[in-house]
Amino acid sequence: MNIGEAAKGSGVSAKMIRYYEETGLIPPAARTEAGYRIYSDQDVHMLRFIRRARDLGFSVEGIRELLGLWRDRDRQSADVKRLALAHVAELRLKIRELEDMATTLETLAACCHGNDRPDCPILSELEAPTALPTKKGAFRKLSGF
């Protein structure tokens, strides 16, 4: 099948399929004489795997490792589990960062009258940070957000 059909069947856009090929995440597809990429059901299966891993927040590099294990019949499930739990730890870290931001802002917003007067504790806090009743400060360096 052509790339468009593979895209529809896998949920990965044609653009991304080419990108994954270009960056070596997936092997180069076979081509017709005219240069069209051709995909098998097996390929679509792999693309769906990738798509699903993206949905779970894995980076392309993480997926590269997952794919390696997936293809390895002699893999040890411990390796897969380690990868998954490492990713969970990253997710939880980011969640904590976002949570801190959200609670800080909610606390401030709760103190804001929200009327037609200009005085606002949110702006005051941005202007001159006060230690707030938030467990820990929100650090953005690791967040990528």
Next chain:
Amino acid sequence: MNIGEAAKGSGVSAKMIRYYEETGLIPPAARTEAGYRIYSDQDVHMLRFIRRARDLGFSVEGIRELLGLWRDRDRQSADVKRLALAHVAELRLKIRELEDMATTLETLAACCHGNDRPDCPILSELEAPTALPTKKGAFRKLSGF
């Protein structure tokens, strides 16, 4: 003071100060005859405001709006509050997405023996998604993660 000192004093890197100027988030700094940017304590004050807003996860566009209100003596605190709460909603949405990913993965990992055998429910799930006891599927389209 020079850009380096302003950077140290505000917590915003010199690189980013130039970027903010270039994109119009902050007005062009005055210059010495030699072309060096010069900053006042007021400027550093504003940069700290920006830095703090970034720490709370606001995008540069969001900060643009916040700065507008900050500078506007006739602002209505309701506008600030609305901005803040809209951002909180975005944060909570993203948190929910990440949370869904994390719990899904944790559930799968809990089912994985994590030994030297190759069979692994994590890979099986990636291969052929099963409806899991997760409240909602994790959609990545809005996540930017």
Next chain:
DNA sequence: TCTTGACCTTCCCATCATGGCAAGCCCCAT
């Protein structure tokens, strides 16, 4: 006064995953 090192300037490139657009070729159905 000269030198040196730290600072500043601009400009370009890279990140990460994704989308958009354009020019040009190909294939199938009518």
Next chain:
DNA sequence: ATGGGGCTTGCCATGATGGGAAGGTCAAGA
């Protein structure tokens, strides 16, 4: 055979940030 839709490659853009190069400037010490 022609038209419309699909395919190809290549370039550009995103958002916020860092890195580095090439070259100008400043201040302190010899």
